[in-house]
Amino acid sequence: MTVRIFASAVREDVPLVYDPATELTHTPNRPVAIGRVLLDDAEVALWPTITQREVHTRIPFNVCWSALVRCNLQCPHCLDDKNLPERGNHQGIAQLLADSDVLGNDISGGEPLLLRSLTELLHTLGSRGAAVSCTTNGWHLERRAPELAPVVDAVRVSFDGPDAAAHDHWRGRGSFQRAVAGVRAAVSCGIPVQLHGVLMQSTAHRAQSLIDLAAELGAVGVTFLQMLPIGEGVHLADAEMVSDANARRTVASLNWPDGLRVRLRTREVADGFTVIRADGQVYHNVRGATDIEATRPLRTVTDLELPLNEGALR
Template identity: 75%
Template structure:
């Protein structure tokens, strides 16, 4: 049994439990008190999952906040817009406080590379100060040296892998990146932080899905999320050669034999449609047009700016 932090709330009259490792939202099989709660992850895994458009609420289940565009790697499939200006420390603090006061169940700090932020532990602490579960998504390069300071304030860490070995992973992310990501994941696990591997599914990488799952088990991760590649940002120019259609992606992931205790999921482009992202310029963005593009909707000035258009039923 593994007991870890989840976030629970009732949105649109539907009780929900959000998992900061997998990003999945469940409808609980029993009463769960609202807020940050300790639950057995095996029990939560048995509860049905629900997606955003199935619940009558304008509150996003979870959001991704990318407070910086800087990164120490140059991955060709990156989703970021590197032309955006970065907010300063005061603005980041304002956004963190605003997000913490919202009814969103989960916040993930991404980038760029979030571990380049010296203030990352403080921002995570603010985000988790009220009701939400918090995570960060990292390339893992700096995770080994920062795992100890992050452990008290983060509920899960997602580490990006593009292959199960140095040759395949470093092809996409640069020499030495596999070794650093492996060391970072092991360090986080040793500190008691739940680790989820994130693997972008592309034509060049999909055949290694089973080996990525085996790596995740070896590292002590709780699971693997295979992400349908989105033709957004730098990744747009790879779309013609690297996109894997949803049906084929499902077939590949369903063929994976998860090692004992490891949970494997696929996030399709369909599920990514409408997802809420706060980028470094402080604006609210949503994935649009089947998650083939991303659009800014408004500056994030108040909690109401996070609201989804209820009538459209935004998927995540």
């Protein structure tokens, strides 16, 4: 049994439990206390999942905050726009997100572990009942895991292959070794770790090996992400994108041990998702998650509200 932190709330009379590792939102089959709660992840995994569109709330279930553009790696499939200015005011944005009805806040980048204030920001993000996570390339995770452990509910580490040859091809020499060391350190500190792998034509055949690696490292699961032709990734789209149908078939063919949480995030699911980028504006994935558009600067909680006729995902 693995007991870890989830976020629980009631929205539009629907009880919800958000998992900061898988980013899935569940509907519990029993009463659950409101706020940040300790639950058995095996029990939560049995509860049905529900999407934003099915509940019709105006505030997203969860958001990704790409707090900075800076990164120590230069991955050719990166979703970020390297030309965006970094607004700063990180503490102000963190407090605003904490004060909203968002169930889950994830800090991404760029590379969030380059932020000296990361632990303070995570503490703020989780101070009002939301679950908090961090998505990282893992390069600095071994060093920072002890300070993150008290304030983060899950860490997601990106992998493009199950070994150094495959992974470093995309992320640079030494990346695999550093990421593996980071995952081991995080697990040792009691942080739930979810491995993230982007499904591409060049990587999909290694999906089973990535699951095997996750089990070996003690991760709680693997999320397979459909490649989005956004940011740097637009240059690879024609050669590397896999259809949602083929992605589903790939994941359906995989085997994983009991207790490992495996999820596929299709482009269909990613459509409408809310991202706060480094320039301080609210963005949404649009046109089947093949593009991303800014809607407005994030100045108040109401700026997070979803368009009336659009849902936002996960």
